[in-house]
Amino acid sequence: MxxxxxxxxxxALAGPASAEDVVSIPTPSAGTALAQKGDRANSGTEAERRKARLDLMFGRLAKATNKRRADRIARHIMRRMTQSGSDTVxxxxxxxxxxxxxxxxxxxxxxxxxxxxxxxxxxxxxxxxxxxxxxxxxxxxxxxxxxxxxxxxxxxxxxxxxxxxxxxxxxxxxxxxxxxxxxxxxxxxxxxxxxxxxxxxxxxxxxxx
Missing domain, CATH: 1.25.40.10 (Tetratricopeptide repeat domain)
Structure with a gap:
């Protein structure tokens, strides 16, 4: 255990994102479901964009074919989830x-x-x-x-x-x-x-x- x-x-102790942890968002030109999610990730309100990016990353995490890539995506997700949007928090x-x-x-x-x-x-x-x-x-x-x-x-x-x-x-x-x-x-x-x-x-x- x-x-x-x-x-x-x-x-719980995940820190801020670094440049090497950032996973690129597919563009609409890819013509796939992931590309459509990528399009939504770049439109709408900030909250909607954040949710769309997380949805995209979680989708990629579930389909990751090796541990190295999965860990990279997971780090990116956790860094995003630790961002509160409040300096005080x-x-x-x-x-x-x-x-x-x-x-x-x-x-x-x-x-x-x-x-x-x-x-x-x-x-x-x-x-x-x-x-x-x-x-x-x-x-x-x-x-x-x-x-x-x-x-x-x-x-x-x-x-x-x-x-x-x-x-x-x-x-x-x-x-x-x-x-x-x-x-x-x-x-x-x-x-x-x-x-x-x-x-x-x-x-x-x-x-x-």
Missing amino acids: KHLAFLFVIV DLLMVRAAKAMQAKDLPMALDLLDGVVRLQPDYAEGWNRRATVYFLVGDYGRSMADIEQVLKREPRHWGALAGMAMILAALDRKDEAVVVMDHALEIHPHLEKMKEQRDRYAKENGGSDI
């Missing part, structure tokens, strides 16, 4: 990440309480707080925050990893397998999660992927 914990925390998130890295979890919780109050529609604020609650062993509050994440972004595989970890810790491994199956549909190259999923399935008398 430590591999899932690593994924949960790493996703971004600052609180940076300070919370530093507090987490320094193992000052009470301070991190205080900062993240501020994030979810200021911007309740920001999924990554809830995800970061869910991670801290998990780290302090408060599975109930962590699960509640994960549910808030998934209401806003049901494809958040890091939040799904956290949910699977909590379910497994509560000896509900059959439910954890279902959650991990869903996460692997979104990001099919989470190799450690595949291994964990197979172990849980065998323990419960199920079949491999």
Whole structure:
């Protein structure tokens, strides 16, 4: 389960995008469904464009043929999802990440309480707080925050990893397998999660992927 914990925390601590992580958007001239999505990604309101770009990237992630490309797309998605659009919220998130890295979890919780109050529609604020609650062993509050994440972004595989970890810790491994199956549909190259999923399935008398 430590591999899932690593994924949960790493996703929560994702930093700003770098130029090498950016995946290009197909142009309408390609004449494909992806090109049409790319067209929508460059029109409409900023929120609509952001959603269209994420939809496009999630589509590419699900179809990635190798782990290297999948990881590159996944990094790009996570960087986008950490962008709050608010300088104040971004600052609180940076300070919370530093507090987490320094193992000052009470301070991190205080900062993240501020994030979810200021911007309740920001999924990554809830995800970061869910991670801290998990780290302090408060599975109930962590699960509640994960549910808030998934209401806003049901494809958040890091939040799904956290949910699977909590379910497994509560000896509900059959439910954890279902959650991990869903996460692997979104990001099919989470190799450690595949291994964990197979172990849980065998323990419960199920079949491999």
